[in-house]
Amino acid sequence: MHELNSNGSPESLKNGDFTEANDPIGLFSEWLAEASLSEINDPNAMALATADSDLMPNVRMVLLKGFDGEGFVFYTNSQSAKGEELAANAKAALVFHWKSIRRQVRVRGTVEMVTTEEADAYFATRPLQSRIAASASRQSRPLDSRAVFERAMEEVKERFPGEDIPRPSHWNGYRVVPISIEFWHDRPYRMHDRIAFTRPTRDAAWAKTRLYP
Template sequence: MSENELTTGDFTDRNEPFAIFADWLNEAQTSEINDPNAMALATVDEEGLPNVRMVLLKGFDHHGFVFYTNFESQKGREILGQKKAALCFHWKSLRRQVRVRGPVEIVADDEADAYFQSRPRGSRIGAWASKQSRPLESRFALEKAVAEFTARYALGEIPRPPHWSGFRIRPTSIEFWKDGKFRLHDRIEFHRPDPASGHWDKVRMYP
């Protein structure tokens, strides 16, 4: 039996989705060339039209999946308006995919502060300088804003902007997909109606 077959069996027989995700992400970190924590984030605007873009997962635990953004950006406004979102991880090197859906909450201020201070100084300046998702008259205007905030925060710590924080998706469903021969893939879905519940229902899905 091959290593891939062993892994497939392990994942379909297990009953704790966050533990499976942790193992898959760990494997992706050794096989993906760039950004194994990259994920497609899907949101819905006020007209009901979907939007999707790539963002980076910055943390996860049994409470959910965390990423950070400018709350005044398009995705920030849409999440604050709808309080729900979906994620998709795709690791091409492993031929695996994970889909996540659920309500969204804002992370605690101390959690956001700690992550913000862990970022490179230039990224913290950028969080102040960029009016994310809004029209930019020229590249020079952005560079000027960066220079202004660099001068303003030349010494000491750079505070977290009030419009910049994190979101946590608390999943009501997590689906694991692994490529199979002749497109007979393995699909296992974990579902819980209540995001605060520790109990998951598990079902195998047709590929």
């Protein structure tokens, strides 16, 4: 898996006509690396769209924490709104929009949880205060005041003195397994370049189509 380094970018960066690419994951890696050179904050930020059991859509920004041929990984509280929506309807869409380089990537696919080992390993890399907050937060639930949240964080610190804060069972990683990945690049006068990679299943080969802008 491509793990994101301290500035959010993968190691590699290549040049060329992106419409000639045949590997969508490799192309995404190049675009993310290029975006990391010019985006002011969080080039790995992505809009995550889900739907609840009534198919009512919902969308919010989250951070990509890793990706490879198996999919795009993010972490969250499984008891949050997004976690409950994914439990009811394990499908999602992602959008990366890098205004500084005038590019966009759209992803659609099914969603699965990462392994316990993957979630534990990532949680251990988070700053101490972030691990405490993740343990104390009842994400998406009503909160009477910030003081209530701060007290809950203090209780976590009392239960787990020092820096050994275990990953809460409700805090997990999710992998969006893509069935489609679309790349869009802005051009003057709406002469944009746009290509889509699609596959019916995760084991199938990618098919590429150029689209009208």
